Amino acid sequence: MESLDRFSNRYVIEGDIELKTPMRIGGGQNAAMYSLSPAPVIECYDAGLGIFEPYIPGSSLKGVLRSTLERIVRTFDESACCVSVGDKEEGTVKNEETVLCGNESCISCRLFGSKNGGAKVRIRDAHLSDDCRAMEDRRGFLREQPHFGSPRPGTPGQMRPEESVSSGTAFRFRIDIDNGTDKEAGLIMLALLEFNEHRVHLGGGSTRGHGFCFIKKGSITRISIVDGVITRDKRPIKDCISAAKVYLGKPGRRNDGERSFDRYWKVFSEPSDRFDDGHVVATLIVTCKSEFSMKGLDEPTVTNGLEPVIPGSTIKGFFRHKLEQRETNQVIMDSIFGELHQRGRLIVSDAWYVGKKGIGDESIPKDSPLRMFMVFDNMTRDEIGHITQFFDSKIQITGNTSAGMTRNSPGNGKNLVEITVEKVSRFSASEYLAG
Ligand SMILES: [Zn+2]
Structure with a gap:
C-alpha cells in the first residue's frame, strides 16, 4: 500500500x-x-x-x-x-x-x-x-x-x-x-x-x-x-x-465468464437482438387502458410526490402471479424472482405519470402515460422472454377486488394497462469503452 x-x-x-x-x-x-x-x-x-x-x-x-x-x-x-x-x-x-x-x-x-x-x-x-x-x-x-x-x-x-x-x-x-x-x-x-x-x-x-x-x-x-x-x-x-x-x-x-452478480454478463458477445442474454435495462411506457387506483394506507390510491403511482411491486407481483398460474419451471421462477440464497434478477421500478396535465391524487385516469424502468440483471434471453411476453397487450395488473370486478360486473374492471418499450440498453464492452 x-x-x-x-x-x-x-x-x-x-x-x-x-x-x-x-x-x-x-x-x-x-x-x-x-x-x-x-x-x-x-x-x-x-x-x-x-x-x-x-x-x-x-x-x-x-x-x-x-x-x-x-x-x-x-x-x-x-x-x-x-x-x-x-x-x-x-x-x-x-x-x-x-x-x-x-x-x-x-x-x-x-x-x-x-x-x-x-x-x-x-x-x-x-x-x-x-x-x-x-x-x-x-x-x-x-x-x-x-x-x-x-x-x-x-x-x-x-x-x-x-x-x-x-x-x-x-x-x-x-x-x-x-x-x-x-x-x-x-x-x-x-x-x-x-x-x-x-x-x-x-x-x-x-x-x-x-x-x-x-x-x-x-x-x-x-x-x-x-x-x-x-x-x-x-x-x-x-x-x-x-x-x-x-x-x-x-x-x-x-471472454464471458459464468453468470455471477459480481460482473456484467455476456458483454463481449454480439447480441442477436436487444433482449438477448446479458444485462439489460428497459425504459417502458405504461399506458392506462382504464382508470387505475390501488388503495394506499389512508388515501384512495398509492401516491408519491403528490401524484398517484403504480408501485413496482404491484407490476412485479402481476408477472409472478401469471407465471405461477402457467406453472412455469421453478428454476426459471427462482432465477427471475429470487429464492432463499439468491436475490431475484428482475428489478421493477414504480411507474410515474409523465403526461402534461395534472391528474390529482385520487386515481390515474384512462389513457394516462406513465414511465418505468425494468432491469434484467444478467438474465438469459429465455428468462427475459417470460416477462416481455406480457408487453404490447392489455393486462389487468391488480387483483379483481382492486380492479372493481365482481361476479355481477365482470366487464367493469379497472386497472388495465399496456406496457410498451421506449428504450432498451444492454451492457456491451465495446460500447461502454467507446462511450
Ligand atoms: Zn482486494
Missing part, C-alpha cells in the same frame, strides 16, 4: 443525487426518537432548524460505490480486484483471495481500504440539496406506503406500513480521494454514473423498485500543494473517465 502519511493532492468529487423512485435506508433502533412508523427511514437532526431530516449516510454510499466499481472492473478483468461482500459471509469460502484481499494490485482494496491498509476514498454523509432545503414543507420528503412482505423468504407474509423518502428529493454528496489520480477519480465517476444507467440503486427494496436515482451537477476538483502553495484546478470529467477507460480496456480477459 502506498503511504498516506504525505499529502500530495486531494481529488474532490461533488454532485447531487436526485431520487427518481422512493429510497429506503432503514432507521434501525434509534429511529423511535423521530418516527412512529414501524419501519422508519434513517434521519439526522438539524440543530439549526430543530427538525429531523432524511440523509444518505456516507457508509451507505461507500458500500454501493465499492461493489459497483468492483462489478465494472471485474467485468473487464476478474483478477484486477476482489469483491468486498461475498462467500465469506455465507461461511462457504471458496477462495479467501477473492474477498477483501488487501493486495497491492487490487484497485478496490487500494481505494476503499482493506485489513492491510486504510482507504484513499472518504465519503461524507449526503444531506438535502440546496434546492430541497429551500422548500417549505420539509416533511414532504417522507411518505408511508403499505408493503406486503415476509420477514424472510418462505415465511408467511404480512402487511405493514413502511416509510421511504419521496422521489424528487435530492442530496448533495462529496467524495474525497487522497493522493489520487485522474484514473482513480474517473473510476469513482464511472461507478457513480451507473446510477444514471439504472444498473445500481440506493438503499433497500431495490428489487421492488426503490432507489432509482440520477447523479446531477457532478464536478471534479483537484487540490494540490506545490512548493507550499495550495492550488485548486477543475479536472474535466471526460478526461478522468477516459483515463479510467484506458485502464479498463488494457489487454486482459476478453
Whole structure:
C-alpha cells in the first residue's frame, strides 16, 4: 500500500443525487426518537432548524460505490480486484483471495481500504440539496406506503406500513480521494454514473423498485500543494473517465465468464437482438387502458410526490402471479424472482405519470402515460422472454377486488394497462469503452 502519511493532492468529487423512485435506508433502533412508523427511514437532526431530516449516510454510499466499481472492473478483468461482500459471509469460502484481499494490485482494496491498509476514498454523509432545503414543507420528503412482505423468504407474509423518502428529493454528496489520480477519480465517476444507467440503486427494496436515482451537477476538483502553495484546478470529467477507460480496456480477459452478480454478463458477445442474454435495462411506457387506483394506507390510491403511482411491486407481483398460474419451471421462477440464497434478477421500478396535465391524487385516469424502468440483471434471453411476453397487450395488473370486478360486473374492471418499450440498453464492452 502506498503511504498516506504525505499529502500530495486531494481529488474532490461533488454532485447531487436526485431520487427518481422512493429510497429506503432503514432507521434501525434509534429511529423511535423521530418516527412512529414501524419501519422508519434513517434521519439526522438539524440543530439549526430543530427538525429531523432524511440523509444518505456516507457508509451507505461507500458500500454501493465499492461493489459497483468492483462489478465494472471485474467485468473487464476478474483478477484486477476482489469483491468486498461475498462467500465469506455465507461461511462457504471458496477462495479467501477473492474477498477483501488487501493486495497491492487490487484497485478496490487500494481505494476503499482493506485489513492491510486504510482507504484513499472518504465519503461524507449526503444531506438535502440546496434546492430541497429551500422548500417549505420539509416533511414532504417522507411518505408511508403499505408493503406486503415476509420477514424472510418462505415465511408467511404480512402487511405493514413502511416509510421511504419521496422521489424528487435530492442530496448533495462529496467524495474525497487522497493522493489520487485522474484514473482513480474517473473510476469513482464511472461507478457513480451507473446510477444514471439504472444498473445500481440506493438503499433497500431495490428489487421492488426503490432507489432509482440520477447523479446531477457532478464536478471534479483537484487540490494540490506545490512548493507550499495550495492550488485548486477543475479536472474535466471526460478526461478522468477516459483515463479510467484506458485502464479498463488494457489487454486482459476478453471472454464471458459464468453468470455471477459480481460482473456484467455476456458483454463481449454480439447480441442477436436487444433482449438477448446479458444485462439489460428497459425504459417502458405504461399506458392506462382504464382508470387505475390501488388503495394506499389512508388515501384512495398509492401516491408519491403528490401524484398517484403504480408501485413496482404491484407490476412485479402481476408477472409472478401469471407465471405461477402457467406453472412455469421453478428454476426459471427462482432465477427471475429470487429464492432463499439468491436475490431475484428482475428489478421493477414504480411507474410515474409523465403526461402534461395534472391528474390529482385520487386515481390515474384512462389513457394516462406513465414511465418505468425494468432491469434484467444478467438474465438469459429465455428468462427475459417470460416477462416481455406480457408487453404490447392489455393486462389487468391488480387483483379483481382492486380492479372493481365482481361476479355481477365482470366487464367493469379497472386497472388495465399496456406496457410498451421506449428504450432498451444492454451492457456491451465495446460500447461502454467507446462511450
Ligand atoms: Zn482486494
